[in-house]
Amino acid sequence: MLMYVVRRLLQAIPVFLGTTFLIYFMVFSMPGNPVLALFGDKTPSPAVLEAVTAQYNLDKPFMVQYFLYLKNLFTGDLGVTFSGREVSDILARAFPITLKLVLMAVVIELILAVVLGLISGLRKGGIVDNANLITALVLSSVPPFVALFVAQYFIGIKLGWSPVTVGANSTWGAMLLPAIVIALTIYVIGMRLMRGSVIEAQSAEYVRTAAAKGLSRRRIIPVHIARNSLIPVLTNTAASFGALIAGTTVTEGIFNIPGIGKVLFDAIRLQENATVVSFVTILTLMYVTMNILVDLLYAVLDPRIRYV
């Protein structure tokens, strides 16, 4: 098991280096000087332009910039924004809020996927199964930003059941609505996976054996069917976690949640490339970490994985 963990961690290093390089390349290889955007439709004097460009190492060759950035990254220095704030401080403040939101969404998604998938799988082809499928397909075909706007308008503004925006009030309760909406738009895949595994498990030999031993359905379903069917659902959660991270900018923008997504949005708006790269790097790190966690969990759940 230890060997497996070490191997998995080592594999993450090239993934991390590759992604940061790509991000950095995409952001900084664009033609034109982003510093000019700071001045809007005005033209700064050459001396000012030079000063600001040099301050952000933008006058150095691309590879030099990238290595400077990596060097700083490993010494924990993520750089400073135009307003003189440490990027690491911004992250430390925004990160917990985003994590809260994503965790809530993931938990809700898991519950929906597991419960509905189990019901569907046990009653394959029945009315409930079909109703589940249709509902999930309809929900998942709505683009998340549309669903979020609609929920905000009807549940927030019209009915007043939930705060319209989060802002300074980033409590679990205030973020419940966006978390539910996100979960509703992504649970379909998890549910179908659960359903498929449950159907498969019902005809598996160990389940037949358990039934032959005279165990009741009430014991067989949770212990033998559901637990073993969780594996593909959990794997899928890692993938949906990635989608959530990517979508956090949209969600946080609409509900004005002051997490990573909103800060990233601001940084993009102000063309603070160094900040953008740092944020995206952190998001990449989260994504890679999550994948590792799921793989490890997988190994815990299914002993066969460890020895592959």
Added chain:
Amino acid sequence: MKLGTWTKGLAVVAAASLTLAACGSSDDADPTTSGGTGGTTDGTAIISTNGSEPANPLIPSATNETGGGKIVDALFAGLVYYDGEGTPHNEVAESITTDDSQTFTVKLKEGWTFTDGTPVLAHNFVDAWNWGADLANADVSLNSYFFEPIEGFSWEESVPEMSGLEVVDDLTFTVTLNQQQADFPLSLGYSAFYPLPDVAFEDLEAFGQNPVGNGIYMLEDPADWQHDVQIELATNPDYAGERVAQNDGLRIVFYAQQDAAYADLLAGNVDVIDGIPDSAFEVFESDLGDRAVNQPAAVFQSFTIPARLDHFSGEEGNLRRQALSMAINREEITDVIFQGTRTPASDFTSPVISGWSDSIPGSEVLEYNPEKAAELWAEADAINPWTGTFRIGYNADGGHQGWVDAVINSIKNSLGIEAEGNPFPTFGEFRTQVTDRSIDSAFRTGWQADYPSLFNFLGPLYGTGAGSNDGDYSSAEFDALLKEGSAMTDTEEANATFQEAQEILFEELPAIPLWYSNVTGGYADTVDNVVFDWHSVPLYYQITKN
């Protein structure tokens, strides 16, 4: 120039003047009243509004975008302030006098203090300006160009103390300019000219996070500024000016998107917003009724055709520019594309600026007249037949594609030539090509006034060699008129001269005027006395809570 993501700007309408008249109650008409919580409240009348996390430290000369500008304007008071109509009034200044429009003597009022208790003296202004102008600070002080007119300013070397600034005594200093500029006092209400307390220079970095000002509001505790979330400002009891707050404070909530601010306004969670999202342009006036705001602002939009392009120099170029201008149906585009949130241009400035006129001789070139346009184009063809495709460059990340396509179609239909948009992926790239003159097409240009004067829309953009003269326009006659107008102390006369200068612009069209941006905004029924000022921001101190 304050640049912002939020479309903004505003002229004050008759209704606003009525409001002004109505709220000129006794407690703010008496200039000797020193601040304190104005009005009738019990400390709970906090006005909430939209904003964004400042992009720069909260040092006045470092703030060049609306997010920080809004906060800096609340925290500091300058020599003069502008009322809703953009008329300047002395604030910290007792008087600003000059004999020759080149050397100004500034006398300060007594009794002004910063919130740390130190008095506001002449050296506080001089030190702040010298710091802001010094090339050594150019990477922070993005507004340094404001100090360019002052004698001793340099773009080449670091000058810690400009020769044109001299402290005479505690309450007096003189400013000497490089050349005559009668409207210089008018520019002194801009944030770059605010004073800084001595404590600022002990640690400017710390000051930028926890500013100490002399304005209507103050940051009572650094913890009231929750980064990326909101900032809460309390009224400043030591504020010594006339603009006494009629409320107990200001909460500026930072929104990443205007849609979220608008949703909060509909739900009654925010009192005033000064930007309506594009998605609500069609409905906001019916949603908000008479609490919707949509008026012209001090923002001028145009596109520029540099004379270095083929077919656009000399007489041929003038004819073609006029033809292109008449080929565009501005009325229809502002209605259809912008749903009435833009106002078709009738000059090179803005209707919110005093001295603006929509009947300058030559301005008929801005009217849609496809027949005349085709005639002029044919005249130009007689000089040198047209070849190629007419293109307008723009940045694709700024929501410009809609109007560019509409303008291009207008031109195609009127003149029967090939035309297309020329998009650049990012603003940075677009401005790089405009700045290094490598762009090989016409391109979009825009200007938001720094201070309410006609000159500010003309000199920096079309004066020979001026900083933002992206089309390299040069006209000796125009330069002479600008200089003449700048030296006049009589505003009426100066404005007449600037109008004369605009007649030349209408003949030669160094930029083709399109429209003025409007400010769009709205407020909830929780507040009254909401007036948007000349440069698009609500006058927060006047707002009362019901």
